[in-house]
Amino acid sequence: MVSGVQMQYYKVCKRKLWLFSKGIAMENEHERVIEGKILHERAYPRLEDREILVDDTFKLDALDKEYVREIKISSKMPEADRFQMLYYLYELKKRGITKKGLISYTKERKTEEVELTEKDESAIEKAIKEIYVILQSPSPPRLKKLPYCTKCAYYEFCFALEGDD
Amino acid sequence: MLRDHYIFSNGRLKRKDNTLYFFDEQENKKSLPVHQTDNLYIFGEVDLNSSLLNLLSQHDVHLHVFNYYGFYAGTFCPRNKKVSGFTVVQQSVHYLEHEKRLYMARSFLQSAVHHMLRNIRRYKEKTEQYVKNIEEEAKKMDSATTIQELMGIEGRIRQHYYQSFNAILKQDFIFEKRTKQPPQDPLNALISFGNSLCYTTVLSEIYKTQLDPTISFLHEPSTKRFSLCLDLAEIFKPLLVDVVIISCINNRIITQKHFDFLDGMVLLNEEGKKRFIKEWDEKLSTTVQHRKLKRKVSYRYFIRLECYKLIKHFIGDEPYKPLKAWW
Numbered sequence: 239m240v241s242g243v244q245m246q247y248y249k250v251c252k253r254k255l256w257l258f259s260k261g262i263a264m265e266n267e268h269e270r271v272i273e274g275k276i277l278h279e280r281a282y283p284r285l286e287d288r289e290i291l292v293d294d295t296f297k298l299d300a301l302d303k304e305y306v307r308e309i310k311i312s313s314k315m316p317e318a319d320r321f322q323m324l325y326y327l328y329e330l331k332k333r334g335i336t337k338k339g340l341i342s343y344t345k346e347r348k349t350e351e352v353e354l355t356e357k358d359e360s361a362i363e364k365a366i367k368e369i370y371v372i373l374q375s376p377s378p379p380r381l382k383k384l385p386y387c388t389k390c391a392y393y394e395f396c397f398a399l400e401g402d403d
Numbered sequence: 404m405l406r407d408h409y410i411f412s413n414g415r416l417k418r419k420d421n422t423l424y425f426f427d428e429q430e431n432k433k434s435l436p437v438h439q440t441d442n443l444y445i446f447g448e449v450d451l452n453s454s455l456l457n458l459l460s461q462h463d464v465h466l467h468v469f470n471y472y473g474f475y476a477g478t479f480c481p482r483n484k485k486v487s488g489f490t491v492v493q494q495s496v497h498y499l500e501h502e503k504r505l506y507m508a509r510s511f512l513q514s515a516v517h518h519m520l521r522n523i524r525r526y527k528e529k530t531e532q533y534v535k536n537i538e539e540e541a542k543k544m545d546s547a548t549t550i551q552e553l554m555g556i557e558g559r560i561r562q563h564y565y566q567s568f569n570a571i572l573k574q575d576f577i578f579e580k581r582t583k584q585p586p587q588d589p590l591n592a593l594i595s596f597g598n599s600l601c602y603t604t605v606l607s608e609i610y611k612t613q614l615d616p617t618i619s620f621l622h623e624p625s626t627k628r629f630s631l632c633l634d635l636a637e638i639f640k641p642l643l644v645d646v647v648i649i650s651c652i653n654n655r656i657i658t659q660k661h662f663d664f665l666d667g668m669v670l671l672n673e674e675g676k677k678r679f680i681k682e683w684d685e686k687l688s689t690t691v692q693h694r695k696l697k698r699k700v701s702y703r704y705f706i707r708l709e710c711y712k713l714i715k716h717f718i719g720d721e722p723y724k725p726l727k728a729w730w
Contacts, residue, residue, distance in 0.1 A: 260487055260489040260490070260718070261485075261486055261487030261488065261489060261490065261613060262487050262489075262490060262613055262714060262718070263485070263487075266485070376718075376719060377718055377719035377720055378718060378720050380720075381720075381721075393696075394696065394704075394707075394708065394711065395711045395714075395715075397695050397696050398695070398696070398708040398709075398711040398712050398715070399695040399712075399721065399724075400695070400712075400724040400725075400726065400727070401694050401695065401729065
């Protein structure tokens with residue numbers, strides 16, 4: 239089964255998705271990731287249902303009557319964040335639970351509401367299939383420079399290259 | 404910024420709640436910032452207990468132990484959190500297939516030779532003949548078909564290389580032949596001590612990655628040592644250790660009085676070790692602008708980048724090209 243992070247990485251960078259899924263993870267000591275972890279620990283102190291692991295595969299930050307909630311440090315990757323939320327909503331719907339999603343960019347004091355449409359559902363289904371195809375590959379997708387590479391925890395890994403002698 | 408701490412005195416390392424203290428024999432207390440520590444090097448005779456090791460494990464601190472003579476004894480490695488079975492399987496493939504293993508072994512040596520030549524070319528007038536000899540010997544690497552052959556070439560190159568130190572070094576330090584366990588003259592003592600520091604530094608960087616330190620290519624994987632460290636150290640010994648040795652001697656940071664002469668064995672004394680480590684630490688934190696990362700990178704971090712390049716090679720991403728200092 240696909241995790242929420244994998245779904246997000248699928249939208250951000252397929253190479254990152256592949257590496258992460260093979261255990262070649264770089265998140266551990268990256269400062270931005272540590273910051274995110276602390277943010278998650280402190281988020282939603284008033285909600286009781288926090289950090290809910292569903293079927294051992296994806297973890298919801300928090301859940302209330304109306305919303306699945308997800309907390310993010312910055313809104314730099316809105317499309318990927320939205321897709322991750324859609325995936326949660328899709329999986330919950332399959333289990334007979336219908337909710338809306340709410341993404342909180344707490345540092346920017348901004349929220350984003352997400353609703354699952356039929357079109358989204360088929361997009362998610364297509365993404366799940368593609369993720370499996372990507373992970374079948376014995377090697378990672380080739381390095382492709384993206385504008386946000388330098389901010390990524392995998393930057394040093396990807397760009398540890400030698401020039402021509 | 405994470406850093407390393409070195410303990411030379413005898414005493415006791417103690418955990419009190421979540422803080423780390425060192426008590427010396429006179430019961431003087433010194434606190435060590437466990438949050439900001441990457442490695443602890445123990446040269447003195449130090450007592451410690453399991454509760455302390457648990458604290459080190461929580462903060463991912465490596466504890467390296469050296470014996471009375473300054474030789475590396477072993478490391479306490481916190482539970483390794485970076486696990487990728489996939490990577491280890493692929494790393495093994497590159498050991499098992501002869502051509503692949505040969506490629507790795509040759510790459511490490513090419514980098515080593517590049518850095519050796521880089522060191523002695525700085526003293527051109529004095530080392531011309533040695534440079535020629537090494538270049539001549541290095542040509543044979545391309546046609547070598549076994550690891551033993553490569554090792555033989557490496558041994559001969561290193562002999563020429565260390566001989567050239569006699570032309571470079573300003574004080575009365577003389578190289579006759581390489582002697583280890585125990586080193587029999589001051590220069591050998593410096594080389595041995597420096598190499599063991601290099602080895603533990605490489606180990607602590609490998610541990611931050613998914614590589615398996617026991618699967619090596621140039622050196623036969625052994626049960627006694629993390630032999631991948633020896634492979635990678637080939638690259639970094641001439642780039643880091645030898646440069647520090649030459650500068651310590653030629654700038655008179657270390658002189659004959661910094662050695663203990665015991666029958667047939669020569670060792671750096673405490674003051675000598677301290678001086679060497681100070682220079683070593685400074686070298687590791689010196690930065691260079693990386694031409695691909697477009698960032699400043701410390702010499703220590705270059706070791707990590709080399710690990711990343713190995714992983715990329717093993718998983719079929721980017722063929723391994725060893726570091727050849729370009730600056």
